[in-house]
Every structure is written in structure tokens, then in C-alpha cells.
Amino acid sequence: MGIGKEHKLDAHKKLLIGLIISFSSLGLIILCCLCFWFYRSKKSLKTTKNSEEAENGISLSKKSFVKSFNYKTLEKATSGFKDSNLIGEGGFGCVYKACLDNHTLAAVKKMENxxxxxxxxxxxxxxxxxxxxxxxxxxxxxxGSEINSSFIIYELMQNGSLDEQLHGPSRGSALTWHMRMKIALDTARGVEYLHERCRPPVIHRDLKSSNILLGSSFNAKISDFGLAVMVGSHGMNNIKLSGTLGYVAPEYLLDGKLTDKSDVYAFGVVLLELLLGRRPVEKLSSVQCQSLVTWAMPQLTDRSKLPKIVDPVIKDTMDHKHLYQVAAVAVLCVQPEPSYRPLITDVLHSLVPLVPVELGGTLRLTQSSS
Known part of the structure; x- marks a missing residue:
């Protein structure tokens, strides 16, 4: 009888030990799973954050490294700032074509005194x-920076500015209807990046055809950020009125009220330039000027008049349905009341279907010609 009890006790002990070992093993497995899950979640969160940053743009609070050039290097690159290398003149200085030591072609803006x-x-x-x-x-x-001079070095844009292409000697002859729509779309993408992807958002404040530069394939890039401001920056409401006559939104001109819709207005003026081939302000006499917006508005909404005021270079080369669509977008962009103007994202979505696939849009030319 004693032996039977002892045997039962051993069996219970073994069962108890087995259960303890089993639960311990199970607990260890659960703990390992939890650790693995936590690690994966943390990694996934980091990946998501990185992908969101890539998608949403960049934080402008982060510092970035910028290469510094000395005067001798820039003097050599521009052949002593020779007149033959002069490619443009701005409000504060001249721009020269340069060839850097690594054979990179560049544009050097030189500002003196x-x-x-x-x-x-x-x-x-x-x-x-x-x-x-x-x-x-x-x-x-x-x-680069010296005692009396400052330099900014940019990538070289071989086809100059949109202003030169439209209003220079060629009078826009190199710009077909589809090429003009591509330039408008490229510009809208640049502005959308500033407004929607940068943190904080950036208002360019001086968007105009002379600040839209064109590469070898007429890909457009926005330049000249001297007047740009970050939304919410210190003293934003007390900014000195700046910009270029003809492109400045009325609420900014009259009340000093600056928003992203100010850039949308300027974009609308650029769109009218592309459409009509006219300057934003035209001189009628020694004392009288005419705004392109004021002159064009009544005719842009009249389907019988609109085809007659289109730039002669592109007249009758586009689908009239597309012409009316672009005119409608321009009219919305230059509305006197900023709340009536669209966001640049909406403008972008309106232009994408009007640009051929091979130029960055979604228009299939075979369909449009049928």
C-alpha cells in the first residue's frame, strides 16, 4: 500500500514538473513572438515614416550641406566672367555660363556691391x-562669397527662360501647343511641391515667365527663390511688398495679404502668356499700360472670340475643346477674390489630361486625333 502511494506521488511530481516545463516553454515562445512583433512594428513604423517623408516632401527645418566655391574657381570656370559667357541679367547682378572642374556646365549668378x-x-x-x-x-x-561679391551656382538650363522663348526674337516659334502645355504642367508640379510637399509650405512670391527656366528638352524648372517665404515664418504678415507688376495678386498688392493663392494668381498669368503670347503688362502709350488679365478676361469666356486672340504661332493647332479647358483654368486662377481660385493641386489635375504621355501627361495623341 505504501509503495502504491509513493508511486502515485512520483507520478504527480512528474506531471507537475512536465506542466511547469510546458508552460515555461510556452511563455518563452510567447515572449519571443512579442519581441519579434515589437521589432517588426518599430521597423515598419520607421519605414512608413520614411516613405511618408519621401511622398510628402521634406522638412525645411533640417540643415543641408552646400558646396562653397572660391572666387578663383568661378573666375576660371567663366573665363574671367567674359561678356561672351553672359547669359542673363537680373535685378541684383549678371548670370554667366560656366564649366566647372568636373566638366559640369553651370550658371553662375554674380552679385557685386x-x-x-x-x-x-x-x-x-x-x-x-x-x-x-x-x-x-x-x-x-x-x-561663393567674397568681400564685395556674392555668387550662386545653379545647373545650366540650355533653353533659357520662358520669357526669352515667348517674348524674345523667336517669338515662341519653338513652342508648340503641346510643348506649352508641358511647360505649364511642369511649372504646376513645381509649385505644388512648394505648397503641398514642403514642411512648412513655401510661397514663391515671384513666379513669372522669366523665373521659369527651360532645359534641353524644354523641361521647365522654377528658379529665383530670393523672395520666397515659408508659411508661418516669423513676421510673415509684415513682409515688404515685392514681386513683378502684372503677376502680383490684387489682394497682395492692395492689402499686403499673402497666401498660396498669390502664387496661383501668378501661375494663371503665366498660363495666359503661354496661351496668348502676350506680355503680362503692355505699354499702350508713354503714360498708359494695359494688364493682360484685364484685357483678356472678357474674351476668354467667349467661345467665339477666344480662338481669335490665341498666339498666332499656335493658332488652330490644338483641339478647341482643350483650348477652352485651358482658358477656363486660367480664368479661375486669376479671379480677383482669392477664395475663388483653385488650389495648385486642382490646377495640376486639370492639366495632366491635356499633355501627351511622352511629355509627362496622360493624353494619347492617337485618341485625340480620332
Whole structure:
């Protein structure tokens, strides 16, 4: 009898030990699973965050490295800033074609004996462009600074500015209807990046045809960020009125009220330039000027008049349905009341179907011709 009890006790002990070992093993497995899940979740969260940052743009609070060039290097690259290398003139200086040591072609903006205002714009442009990277924003290659001179080095855009192409000697002859729509779409993509992808958002404040540069394939890039401001930046409501006559939105001109819709207005004026081949302000006499927006508005909404005021270079080369669509977008962009203007994202979505697939849109030419 004693032996039977002892046997039962051993059996219970073995069962108890077995259960303890089993539960311990199960607990260890669960703990390992929890650790693995936590690790994967953390990694997934990091990946998601990175992908969101890639999709949503960049934080402009982060510092970026910018290459510094000395005067001798830039002097050599521009052959001593020769007149034959001069490719443009701006408000604060000249732009020269340059060939850097690594055989990279570049554009060097040279500013001499600059004012305090010019120095602020120079610093603002270098700071912003060092953090902004987008196919439709000009690339900053570096900067240079001497006692009396400052330099900004950009990628070279072989076809100059949209202003030169439209209003220069060629009078827009190199720009077909589809090429003009591509330039409008490229510009809209650049502005959308500034408004929707940058954190905080950026208002360009001086969007115009001379600040839209064209590459070898007429790919458009927005340049000149000296006047650009970040939304919510200190003293944004007390910014000195700046911009170019004909492109400045009425609420900004009259009340100093600056929003992203100010850029949308300027974009609308650029769209009218592409459509009509006219300058934003035209001189009628020595004392009288006419705004393109004021002149065009009554005719843009009249389907019988619109085809007659289109740039003669592209007249009758487009589907009239597309012409009316682009005119409608331009009319919305230049509305006097900013709340009536669309967001640049909406403008972008309106233009995509009007640009051929091979130029970055979704239009299939075989369909449009049938």
C-alpha cells in the first residue's frame, strides 16, 4: 500500500514538473513572438515614416550641406566672367555660363556691391534651395562669397527662360501647343511641391515667365527663390511688398495679404502668356499700360472670340475643346477674390489630361486625333 502511494506521488511530481516545463516553454515562445512583433512594428513604423517623408516632401527645418566655391574657381570656370559667357541679367547682378572642374556646365549668378536687401535674398535663396530637391525646381550646385561679391551656382538650363522663348526674337516659334502645355504642367508640379510637399509650405512670391527656366528638352524648372517665404515664418504678415507688376495678386498688392493663392494668381498669368503670347503688362502709350488679365478676361469666356486672340504661332493647332479647358483654368486662377481660385493641386489635375504621355501627361495623341 505504501509503495502504491509513493508511486502515485512520483507520478504527480512528474506531471507537475512536465506542466511547469510546458508552460515555461510556452511563455518563452510567447515572449519571443512579442519581441519579434515589437521589432517588426518599430521597423515598419520607421519605414512608413520614411516613405511618408519621401511622398510628402521634406522638412525645411533640417540643415543641408552646400558646396562653397572660391572666387578663383568661378573666375576660371567663366573665363574671367567674359561678356561672351553672359547669359542673363537680373535685378541684383549678371548670370554667366560656366564649366566647372568636373566638366559640369553651370550658371553662375554674380552679385557685386550688394545692398542689405540683396544679401538677405541671397541668403534666403541659398538656404531654401539647399533643402529643396524636385525635378521642376532649379538645382543649387553651390555658392561663393567674397568681400564685395556674392555668387550662386545653379545647373545650366540650355533653353533659357520662358520669357526669352515667348517674348524674345523667336517669338515662341519653338513652342508648340503641346510643348506649352508641358511647360505649364511642369511649372504646376513645381509649385505644388512648394505648397503641398514642403514642411512648412513655401510661397514663391515671384513666379513669372522669366523665373521659369527651360532645359534641353524644354523641361521647365522654377528658379529665383530670393523672395520666397515659408508659411508661418516669423513676421510673415509684415513682409515688404515685392514681386513683378502684372503677376502680383490684387489682394497682395492692395492689402499686403499673402497666401498660396498669390502664387496661383501668378501661375494663371503665366498660363495666359503661354496661351496668348502676350506680355503680362503692355505699354499702350508713354503714360498708359494695359494688364493682360484685364484685357483678356472678357474674351476668354467667349467661345467665339477666344480662338481669335490665341498666339498666332499656335493658332488652330490644338483641339478647341482643350483650348477652352485651358482658358477656363486660367480664368479661375486669376479671379480677383482669392477664395475663388483653385488650389495648385486642382490646377495640376486639370492639366495632366491635356499633355501627351511622352511629355509627362496622360493624353494619347492617337485618341485625340480620332
Amino acid at each position: 550688394v545692398s542689405q536687401e540683396a544679401k538677405r535674398e541671397f541668403q534666403n535663396e541659398v538656404d531654401l534651395l539647399s533643402k529643396i530637391h524636385h525635378p521642376n525646381i532649379i538645382s543649387l550646385l553651390g555658392y
